[in-house]
Each structure stands twice: as structure tokens, then as C-alpha cells.
Amino acid sequence: MTLMTRRALISRGALAGGAAATGGMLLSGCDRLAENEQFRQILFSGEKINYHLQRLVVDRNALAPEFRPDQMSPRFRTNGTANPGTPEYGRMVAENFANWRLKIGGLVTKPTELSLPQLRSIPARTQITRHDCVEGWSAIGKWHGPTLKSLLQLAGVKPEARYVLFTCADLYGGKPYYETIDMTDALHPQTILAWAMNDRVLDVGHGAPVRLRVERQLGYKHAKYVMAIDAVPSLSGIGLGKGGYWEDRIDYDWFAGI
Known part of the structure; x- marks a missing residue:
């Protein structure tokens, strides 16, 4: 299984689809979701999952890409x-x-x-x-x-x-x-x-x-x-x-x- 990091997502443009979906949500009333405390807590829990997952599966000393x-x-x-x-x-x-x-x-x-x-x-x-x-x-x-x-x-x-x-x-x-x-x-x-x-x-x-x-x-x-x-x-x-x-x-x- 290939681990897809946020760096890879950014570099490959894989966020484009998510951005389009987000734009649609904004047009249909995402502002109200952002004001909802339960929804905000779901977002914060996602950050915690990402943090703990990366710490679990990524070598502590794994290097970010370096260039010429x-x-x-x-x-x-x-x-x-x-x-x-x-x-x-x-x-x-x-x-x-x-x-x-x-x-x-x-x-x-x-x-x-x-x-x-x-x-x-x-x-x-x-x-x-x-x-x-x-x-x-x-x-x-x-x-x-x-x-x-x-x-x-x-x-x-x-x-x-x-x-x-x-x-x-x-x-x-x-x-x-x-x-x-x-x-x-x-x-x-x-x-x-x-x-x-x-x-x-x-x-x-x-x-x-x-x-x-x-x-x-x-x-x-x-x-x-x-x-x-x-x-x-x-x-x-x-x-x-x-x-x-x-x-x-x-x-x-x-x-x-x-």
C-alpha cells in the first residue's frame, strides 16, 4: 500500500477535486457548517488522526525531498x-x-x-x-x-x-x-x-x-x-x-x- 502524504497531494494536484467540492459546499451553505461546533470538532479530530497516523507509520527521521x-x-x-x-x-x-x-x-x-x-x-x-x-x-x-x-x-x-x-x-x-x-x-x-x-x-x-x-x-x-x-x-x-x-x-x- 502506498502512503500518500500531504506533500504528494499538493505536488500531484490531487487537492483540485476537493477544492471544487468545497466550493460547491460554500455555495450551498458551508458557512453554516463552519459555525456548527459539532462539525468543527469533526474537523479537529481529523487533524489529530492525521497527526497520530503520520507519527505511527512515518519514520521519525524520514527526510523531506531535497533538490539540486x-x-x-x-x-x-x-x-x-x-x-x-x-x-x-x-x-x-x-x-x-x-x-x-x-x-x-x-x-x-x-x-x-x-x-x-x-x-x-x-x-x-x-x-x-x-x-x-x-x-x-x-x-x-x-x-x-x-x-x-x-x-x-x-x-x-x-x-x-x-x-x-x-x-x-x-x-x-x-x-x-x-x-x-x-x-x-x-x-x-x-x-x-x-x-x-x-x-x-x-x-x-x-x-x-x-x-x-x-x-x-x-x-x-x-x-x-x-x-x-x-x-x-x-x-x-x-x-x-x-x-x-x-x-x-x-x-x-x-x-x-x-
Whole structure:
């Protein structure tokens, strides 16, 4: 039996039929379904089934596809915020991030702060992967930075940590953007904190000075402008409790595995 992942569905266009069916549902009153709590719970249970099924049948270290340099996209659009636009972030850009510090805390034995030169001195991974955006576009780019696993090990992550929280420089409603992943994705060999893209230092539009690359997830999980990383025991107490800004506000799936 062939396992069809969300990545395969996107790449093969197999969602087209589903999109057409969804459009018909919208025309016939799907809005009322979306307002129905029982229907919403069915959707959420489907996400949980997808999450547990993938964790059960997919190797924890299975790699997302990687590509050759000649396959890289000529244009890689920005997703989400294009510039945080805050005075604090503006100062960091003006200083070339000289005073930026990445804070690593939460359930760790050695809370750590890293400057950008210190982060860049850590052995790094380079990977050419495809970014699949929930907005319907994809692009292949080259990313370079240390694995998240190496950073968590540096800070001495504790065994009771189950999730990793990313707090970012861009603000939504006056509060920092946030996203989470579980420890399986956090320790995956392709999950990196990228400081370079396409052989250049990361630019503002793509998340400078560093952004998360979690290659087995859809694009909205790839937090940009990362300021702090915290190992946490659960999703409770983070935003509205669903694990991320978009998950809390417009019911995006917390698990966006592809």
C-alpha cells in the first residue's frame, strides 16, 4: 500500500477535486457548517488522526525531498510578515543585528543567549527544499543554519519537554507572533534555524536574522524573525492554547505535516 502524504497531494494536484467540492459546499451553505461546533470538532479530530497516523507509520527521521541547485526557483516569495516594522526591529536592522540575542529557555538546564556571530559559529546544515505555502504557492530554496537539535542540546533540554515554542519579532495585535512544534519535529535532522538563504545572509523579507525551517510542515509553521526558543511541557498557556497564532485565530491545523 502506498502512503500518500500531504506533500504528494499538493505536488500531484490531487487537492483540485476537493477544492471544487468545497466550493460547491460554500455555495450551498458551508458557512453554516463552519459555525456548527459539532462539525468543527469533526474537523479537529481529523487533524489529530492525521497527526497520530503520520507519527505511527512515518519514520521519525524520514527526510523531506531535497533538490539540486539547478532546480531552485528563480523567485522565492515571502510568506507572512514582510517586515515587522517595529522601532525595536528597525534598530536591530540598522545595527546589522549586532545587539540581537537568541534566547533559549524553558525546560532546559542551561538557559542560553546567543549572538548572531555565535549562532553562525555553530556547525550548520545546508539543504535545498521545497516550501509549500497554505496560500497555494510553492518554491524551492537553499537554506543554511544549525539544527534546532544542536541548539536544544547546547541548552540542555530536559526530558519532560514535549514542545518547542518560538517567539518572534513581528507583532500581531500588539503581541509577538508565536508558533510551536513537537519534539519529534524539533529533533528532526532537517529542522534548522536558518541564517542564510540561497547562499546569502537572510534578508528582512524572509525572516532576518534567523527563521525556522521545519521541512515536513506547511509554510506557516516556519516561524520568521525568531527571538526566543522555549522548551515547554504542553500547549496550554500559549496564546489561546492551540499552539500558534494562526491556529488560535483562524483554526489552522496545529499539525501541518506534509
